[in-house]
Each structure stands twice: as structure tokens, then as C-alpha cells.
Amino acid sequence: MVLRRLVQLVGVLLVVTFLSYLLLNLVPGNTAVAILGPGATKASIAQVTAQLHLNQPLPVRYVEWLGQLVRGNLGQSYLTHQPVAQALGQRLPCTIELIIMSQIIALVVAVPLGIAAALRPGGWLDNVASAGAFGFLSLPPYVLGYVLVLLFAVDLHLFPATGYTPLTTNVASNLHDLVLPSITLAVGSIAVYLRVLRAEMIATLQEDYITMAVAKGMPTWRILTRHAFRPSTIALVTVGCLNVGALFGGTFLVEVVFSLPGVGSLLVESISSKDYLVVQAITVVFAVAYVLLNFLADLAQPLLDPRLRTGSGLG
């Protein structure tokens, strides 16, 4: 089973990297000229063409490029002359921290709410939570971010609207800087986790072993936390993996809204300066990360849930 999945994974990764590689061919005109920008000279064009094997057939070019990619060589920007891997390394901490903080906030809000909503489906709390989830799902970062900036930065002066202190410099001000961005990013995830957890919990609460626990006279909170919530965590892990992948785009937007020095800002800067190699490198890195996260989500389910394991003898 796992072996078949691995073969599939390799296949998908090949297609995804190939399509990312093809992006470069979408640029109108001579690729080498496009990569070099307006400062291209005859000599530099010849050099880039040789370096990137641009005069060779597409499959050869792709394999050469993939070989470098696997070795961690993402090439270098011909505009800033910085290796792309180095640029990514500088920007990644901010992006990753933002994702982690947003997911912590999302789970802290969504888990208690989801459990409480599932306890009385159709009750007032459930209705408010469901309506809220719809509102949350309809708030893209470039809308919500500015609402939060208006409220908490412009009016109340509680949090900064822009700026970023690296975690290694000062932990307190780093966290302070990231409060509004993380909340902005968390809101969509809250809606997703809330809905998944609510549906899972409602289904679990109808199981016989819950009725059994109730009949034994177990306190409600204990049934909820020990008996009912635990199987739902599996769904949360799966959805979490998928959600973090889907979050990449949102993270990039949040970085632009709050002017954070993350990968998203780098991507947008590179797009506007037409630094095509950087755009391509970021695309392929995050596409691969997304595929791997989806693969993990797929793999995690039978690993975490004994009921889904095949060949256990009872099923």
C-alpha cells in the first residue's frame, strides 16, 4: 500500500516539477533575454544560454534542471546575483513562523467551539458558530488584514501595522509584531477546523460507546474530551495537513498586507522586477511542499486511526 503511494508520489512530483519548469517557456520572446532583463549583452545571453542549457531540447533541459534542484541548487538570480536558495533561507523563517502561529490560534479557538457546537447541533451556539464560519470563510486576508490594522493599529495603537523583528533578536517584540498577521491568517483555518470538528463530533457522539459512557454516569466533559474528541483528532490532523498547504497562498497575501519579510513578499517583489528564475524557484519549492503535505495527510490517516488499518484481522 505504502509502496504504491510512494510510486504515485514520485509520479506527481515529476509532473509538478515539469510543469513548474515549463513556466519559464511561457515568457514571450527569448528566455535568456527575459531572465537577464534589460541589461542583457550578447556575451551574457550566450553565457546564460549555456548555463541553463537553453539551446538543448526540452527534456534534456528539464533533467539537467531537476538534477540541480534535487541537489538543493535553485540557481541564482541574474538581477540581484544572489543564490535563490540563500534568498529563500532568509525569508522562510518569517513565513513558517506565521503559519505555525496562525495554526495555534486557529486550533485554540476552533477546538472548544467545535466541541461545544457539536454538543447541541442546532442550538444557539452551533448556529452562531456556523454563521461565523461562513463570515470567516468570506474574508480574504487583503480585506481582514486592513480591518484589523484599522481597529488595532490605527485606532487603538495596540499592535504595529507593519514591521518585523526576527525571533532571534527579541522574542517578545517578534510575537507582538506577528499578532495581527497571525490572526488574519488564522481566521480562514478557524472556519475550516470548526466545520470539520463539528461534523466529526456529531457523528462520534452517536456511537454506542458514547451511550455506554453516558449510561455509566460519566461526567459530560470527560466523555467529550476523553471519548469523543480523541477519534476526531485524526480528521483534524488530516485536514490540518491539507489546510497548511492551502494556506501558502494566504500566507503570501498576509505578508504583503503587513509588509513582512517572508517568501510571499519575495515572490511579489520578484514578479514585479521580472526576476523569473526566483519566481520559478519559489513556485517549485512550494508546489513540492504542498504535494508532500498532501501525501502526509494521506499517509497519516491509517497510521493514526487503528480502525482504518487494513489486514488487522478484525475488519
Added chain:
Amino acid sequence: MADLALDPVALEEEALTPVAGRRRRLGVAFWLAVGWIALVAALAILANVLPLPPPNKVFYGPPFSPPSWHYLLGTDELGRDLLSRVIFGARVSLLVGFASIAFGMALGVPLGLVAGYYGKMWDGVISTGANVMLAFPTLIFALAVVAFLGPSLGVDIVVIGVLSVAPFVRLVRASTITYARRDFVLAARMMGFSNRRILWREVMPNVLPSAISFAMVGIAVAIVLEGALSFLGLSVRPPYPSWGNMIAEGTQYLARDAWLVICPSLALFFTVLALNVAGDKARAAFDVKESSL
């Protein structure tokens, strides 16, 4: 296999309930949402006929005017009429939303039908293709393609449209598989109807409602994506207004006149919310699995 666990009596009732009877269950929220979408669509379509100043006319009023009888939503930093700009901006959002999802449906629904009905080779090829397409993070892929091809409305529509094909394939394939096993399809087959006729006359009408309710949510996602591209300056070129580029331009004046950001944000929020609500209510009403619970 989960479908077999459904209560057959409930399934029967579901099949016997006339469509008109089901519609009553859609509720007030659904009709409010549809009303808002219809209003925005009508304003966007009639924008040229309505008594509005041109959206790009600078110094139509004094810059940063608050809402008043003369300028219903006020004016922006260049004295352009905000109401006019929001309505013309709706054109971009709705055009991209509807056109790209129409593109996605036009390809995704037939492919899903074929994959779900014929199975075997067809299903293998189509499903693999759909899974590979789903392996891309949406916004990053859209950004990359637009970055390499150069931004334009047409590129946006095609990119978002291509990205929306795979989800339709998955949805339609799944519901085709459940319907292809139902008695009425079996009956049609025994009456000697061709596969093509069964697909179009028997399966398709049953699959379409769930595809349409999914399309509403899809349009919401497409509008949010277009907004993101516009916001990053990768869609229609200013001065032509779109909700995304109005937000991006307004942020420079956030401390001075937040209304410039709030106005297009509200338009976008309510439109996306309306599409999400309408899509969800329609899905709940049409979905066999859910309505039989």
C-alpha cells in the same frame, strides 16, 4: 461504499419529492443571498446605462468627500466617484468569477460524467489528470502563470478556469458513480437506450444540481482569487477599477480615509458571503446524502 449504508426509504422519498417541494427548504438566507447576487449582477451589467459618472473621471468631486446625496459613497483621493468605481469594479469580479467557473464546468462536468459512468481506462486517465491538477497550490500557481504570461483579464480567467476543472471532475465523477447504480439508470439500460442518451437524459439532470451549487462556492473562490491578483497588481490595469486594486490603492490613505478601503472590501465580502451561503444552502437541499439524514 458509504452510499450503500443510506436508508433506502429515505432515498426513495428523496427521489419522489418533487423539485418544487425541495425548493421550499432553501430558506430566507438563501433568497437574501440570491437577491444580493442578482442586485450586484444587475448593477454590473447595467453600469453603462445607469446615471453614474465615468469611474475614471478625476475631480468629479472634491477628493476624500464623505458620502452625501451628491456622491452617494463619497469620492477617492483623486475625486473619483466611489459608487461608480465600486459598480464598475463589480464587472471585473463577476466576469472573472462567472467566466472562469463556466470554463471549469464546461470541461469538468463532461469529464466527470465520462469518468464516473464508463469507469476503467476512462476513469484512470481522467482521475489521474484531475489529481495531478489538484496537486498545485492554487494561488501560487495562478501567480506564477500570470507572472510569466503577463497580467490581463483573459489570462486570469483562463488560469482560474483551468484550476477549477479538477474539483468539478471529482464532484461530478463521485455523484455519477452513485446515480449510475440507481434503478432508473438500470431501467433505461434495459430499455436499450444508448449510453450517450442515458448520460445526458438520465444521469446529467441528477448530477447538475449539485454541480451548480458547487459552482456558486467556486465563483466565490474565483472572485477572491481575482481580488488577490488585482490586489497584487496582476489583473486589470489601473485606472480601470476592480475591487482588489481599489483596496490596494486605498491602503495608502488608510489612516486618513479608511472608507476608501472599507467600501470595496464590503462589496467583496458581501458578494463572496452571498455566494458561499447560497451554494451551501443549495447543496444541503439537493445533496442526496445530506437531505436524507
